Amino acid sequence: xxxGAALRCWRCAHEHPATLFCPQCSxxxxxxxxIDYFSVFGLPLRPAIDEAALTRQYYELSRRLHxxxxxxxxxxxxxxxxxxxxxxxxxxxxxxxxxxxxxYWLELQGESLGKENNRVPPTLAALVFEVQEKLAEVREAxxxxxxxxxxxxxxxxxxxxxGQMQRLRTLLAENLAxxxxxxxxxxxxxxxxxxxxxxxxxxxxxxxxxxESEALWNA
Amino acid sequence: xxxxxxxxLGTTNSLIAFVDGDTPRxxxxxQTGDPLLPSVVAFLPDGQVEVGQGxxxxxxxxxxxxxxxxxxxxxxxxEHVSTxxxxxxxxxxxxxxxxxxxxxxxxxxxxxxxxxxxxxxDRAEAYLKEPVRKVVITVPAYFNDSQRQATKDAGxxxxxxxxxxxxxxxxxxxxxxxxxxxxxxxAVYDLGGGTFDISVLRLxxxxxxxxxxxxxxxxxxxxxxxxxxxxFLLSDVPEALRHDPHVASNARRVTEQAKRALSDHDETQLxxxxxxxxxxxxxxxxxKELEAAVDDIVARTLAPCRxxxxxxxxxxxxxxxxxxxxxxTRMPLVRQRVGEFFGREPLTDLNPDEVVALGAAVQADTLxxxxxxxxxxxxxxxxxxxxxxxxxxxxxxxxNTTIPTSVKEMxxxxxxxxxxxxxxxxxxxxxxxxDCRSLARFKVPIEPQPAGMPRVEVTFMIDANGILNVAASDxxxxxxxxxxxxxxxxxxxxxxxxxxxESIDFAEDDVxxxxxxxxxxxxxxxxxxxxxxxxxxxxxxxxxxxxRIRAAVSALQxxxxxxxxxxxxxxxxxxxxxxxxxxxRIMDKSIGEVLGGKELGKV
Numbered sequence: 024x025x026x027g028a029a030l031r032c033w034r035c036a037h038e039h040p041a042t043l044f045c046p047q048c049s050x051x052x053x054x055x056x057x058i059d060y061f062s063v064f065g066l067p068l069r070p071a072i073d074e075a076a077l078t079r080q081y082y083e084l085s086r087r088l089h090x091x092x093x094x095x096x097x098x099x100x101x102x103x104x105x106x107x108x109x110x111x112x113x114x115x116x117x118x119x120x121x122x123x124x125x126x127y128w129l130e131l132q133g134e135s136l137g138k139e140n141n142r143v144p145p146t147l148a149a150l151v152f153e154v155q156e157k158l159a160e161v162r163e164a165x166x167x168x169x170x171x172x173x174x175x176x177x178x179x180x181x182x183x184x185x186g187q188m189q190r191l192r193t194l195l196a197e198n199l200a201x202x203x204x205x206x207x208x209x210x211x212x213x214x215x216x217x218x219x220x221x222x223x224x225x226x227x228x229x230x231x232x233x234x235e236s237e238a239l240w241n242a
Numbered sequence: 243x244x245x246x247x248x249x250x251l252g253t254t255n256s257l258i259a260f261v262d263g264d265t266p267r268x269x270x271x272x273q274t275g276d277p278l279l280p281s282v283v284a285f286l287p288d289g290q291v292e293v294g295q296g297x298x299x300x301x302x303x304x305x306x307x308x309x310x311x312x313x314x315x316x317x318x319x320x321e322h323v324s325t326x327x328x329x330x331x332x333x334x335x336x337x338x339x340x341x342x343x344x345x346x347x348x349x350x351x352x353x354x355x356x357x358x359x360x361x362x363x364d365r366a367e368a369y370l371k372e373p374v375r376k377v378v379i380t381v382p383a384y385f386n387d388s389q390r391q392a393t394k395d396a397g398x399x400x401x402x403x404x405x406x407x408x409x410x411x412x413x414x415x416x417x418x419x420x421x422x423x424x425x426x427x428x429a430v431y432d433l434g435g436g437t438f439d440i441s442v443l444r445l446x447x448x449x450x451x452x453x454x455x456x457x458x459x460x461x462x463x464x465x466x467x468x469x470x471x472x473x474f475l476l477s478d479v480p481e482a483l484r485h486d487p488h489v490a491s492n493a494r495r496v497t498e499q500a501k502r503a504l505s506d507h508d509e510t511q512l513x514x515x516x517x518x519x520x521x522x523x524x525x526x527x528x529x530k531e532l533e534a535a536v537d538d539i540v541a542r543t544l545a546p547c548r549x550x551x552x553x554x555x556x557x558x559x560x561x562x563x564x565x566x567x568x569x570x571t572r573m574p575l576v577r578q579r580v581g582e583f584f585g586r587e588p589l590t591d592l593n594p595d596e597v598v599a600l601g602a603a604v605q606a607d608t609l610x611x612x613x614x615x616x617x618x619x620x621x622x623x624x625x626x627x628x629x630x631x632x633x634x635x636x637x638x639x640x641x642n643t644t645i646p647t648s649v650k651e652m653x654x655x656x657x658x659x660x661x662x663x664x665x666x667x668x669x670x671x672x673x674x675x676x677d678c679r680s681l682a683r684f685k686v687p688i689e690p691q692p693a694g695m696p697r698v699e700v701t702f703m704i705d706a707n708g709i710l711n712v713a714a715s716d717x718x719x720x721x722x723x724x725x726x727x728x729x730x731x732x733x734x735x736x737x738x739x740x741x742x743x744e745s746i747d748f749a750e751d752d753v754x755x756x757x758x759x760x761x762x763x764x765x766x767x768x769x770x771x772x773x774x775x776x777x778x779x780x781x782x783x784x785x786x787x788x789x790r791i792r793a794a795v796s797a798l799q800x801x802x803x804x805x806x807x808x809x810x811x812x813x814x815x816x817x818x819x820x821x822x823x824x825x826x827r828i829m830d831k832s833i834g835e836v837l838g839g840k841e842l843g844k845v
Contacts, residue, residue, distance in 0.1 A: 082447065082451075086448075091618065091706065092608070092617070094609045105646060109646050109648045109703070112643070112645070
């Protein structure tokens, strides 16, 4: 983590902590490429954040950083503006959504979902089995020309999966909120990993349902 | 500050616009007053090239040597050309990049587009009375990297600096947002002559953020015209004549006119006259018949709408306003289908032909540093990836990622003393390489070392134009490595240089004309300043000096209205020399005033 790293302003040579603009002459600064995404926004290193405030901050920074505004600027300004905007865009994409933010936080802890992603999480096994069975039935009915009768069925599956996703997102939000606590449970990290992999699996399942749903409506 | 103008390089029509004070304006044709320049280029038997109305006039007589809808061929290879297009045009090759077989020699799509861009530039220079060199050109949001690169190449071939490519629906949203001063979620539905785009944006305090975009770069009014012409040929024209190029191109012309008429009327007369083929057909066409014939084409625009909303995690009802862009949105059927889809009446009070060019001019003004109150945040329309083992595409940048963006990949070697790594870059949403569009092959040189030793970091960056840039650096030596690019369906830098050189003879006239304009502009500035000084500082004139200056002024005035730019330049210099002592006295006085002011301040 390089939050505290010092930068020397290319324009006025003022030494300052890594910020997007020089505190002395307000020239755009080139952030170190390995800086964490929270620091790009000047946020403390914690995964529970105010998403609406993040968006406002993203707009505010874009308005000052974007390469479009430095077209007539110096080479240093153009370069710093382009590189920082790339960084800002990536940081915003990672932090703006609960799930992608959880994944990024997991990465910062030196962990990743990796191969486990492909295995059915045990907690979802029953649900997965049930949904796949129903999907097979719906597909069969569709192929037999009885698409209409399956529409209610598929809608019910979708509602069910949406509910599951909502539940997991709530749990994920709760998990992310606990990382500020100094005396946090050692289970927090394994739990985060499990939740993220369940969400990833649920998304794949939802995609299959979505595909069948489209086929049904096009039939 | 050098002016930058905005260009809408359309499939059917093109426009050029600039910002006049605070207001974007399209520049009309000096003779006809029409802001639309038909995107038609005719290669005449005598070697002359006609662009616009003149080209459109000969289209029916010379269908094979007149290129229309060239935009449909930008950045494509011959394998992407449909059989329909093969019937309509003559191509020089069976494989490789698309080249039209034309009387003098084959032309690629960027070269043909360059004729249109030059015509627009000429129009703007004549209107603004100054040279125009820097431009913003709009492209369909769903254009891939090759199509964008081809558009940039066209600009270069026309002698223009393309400062930025802007997505058409985004440009339209700019014009719309600044006009209506509204905020919220908008969908821009852009059905042009040859391309379809849907973009979903959030407008917030001068920020125009694209949330998702989708579309089809081979779907537009052209398809509607073709379908209607086919429908007419099939129902009314004897089979032996259907494939005759003259009959077919005349049929297209009259059905296209009928389509337009049916936007305002319930029925119209179709009249096809080709005397040399003894074709004389008249019949009534109703709006109902038109709509039945093209309904499936219009319906094809809805799947991209659904996908864009899904990517933006929105439902149709959350959209606050639907903005209609492109001439084809004049069709009542299109408005009806879009209205049904979004559950609200689409906004149609902006001129669908001009709104893109106006937006391009506004963005040009921002890039010129003249405007700071608005900002576009656009996205890359298609996922970008590289070929990996087994012909699988490995995605590096997801579609709808805000640009500019970049991603780094680490490469090493598989065998000892390997001297290069080959990277095949693709664009598309499918899993397999064969189902994606090949963009380019990059070769990164590596110093010979045992297998697995080299560590080369390759950066894939998509810039604000949506165009890919690749850079490589050797992490062991810390040296930047040059990357050799082979575009799959485009021109290499060397090819563009060669084409530019070849066009120099042709461009001789161009150069002369530019020099005349430049000399004139300079003369105007000097004359203006001199007049002002003569009026304001008459007290500084020495006896006889005014008469000498006045004589030089009238000589220059006479010269600048002629075509001899050398004489104009000489007289500019002469006037400068004659009025120099006078100007010096004025200067001395103003410095004296400033210093005097300071002195007073101290006291």
